[in-house]
Amino acid sequence: MCGPNSTLGENVYIASSEAHMGYRFVQCSRCGEIYAISISNETYMDSSCLDELSCATCRCRLAESLHDYPEQYLKKDGTIGLLDIYSIDIDDEHSVLRDFYQLL
Ligand SMILES: [Zn+2]
Numbered sequence: 001m002c003g004p005n006s007t008l009g010e011n012v013y014i015a016s017s018e019a020h021m022g023y024r025f026v027q028c029s030r031c032g033e034i035y036a037i038s039i040s041n042e043t044y045m046d047s048s049c050l051d052e053l054s055c056a057t058c059r060c061r062l063a064e065s066l067h068d069y070p071e072q073y074l075k076k077d078g079t080i081g082l083l084d085i086y087s088i089d090i091d092d093e094h095s096v097l098r099d100f101y102q103l104l
Helices: 039-044
Strands: 023-028 034-038 066-069 072-074 080-082
Touching: 023 039, 023 072, 034 039, 066 072
Parallel strands: none
Antiparallel strands: 023 034, 023 066, 072 080
16 A cells, blocks of 8 residues: 655545545654554554554654544645544545555
């Protein structure tokens, strides 16, 4: 799985409910890389297993750089934006298929 830093252009990905497939998303607040976390794996694994992982793109420690996504997202200017995902209509016209790194 791989993905470019497309959120740096402030394209924010929102998964449709059927596309969630039991995953939630987090983002590296330094470079904008997006990761998927299996909710069932997260439930049964100690979150300290993230401590040793570094970002695939910028190599920073993920334990210190992750935030929930897309409710929070990295903006072009390097600050964190807030998004009310329930205020957005998801339409097929702008839908894309994209792979993400999976952390857990
Ligand atoms: Zn990063």
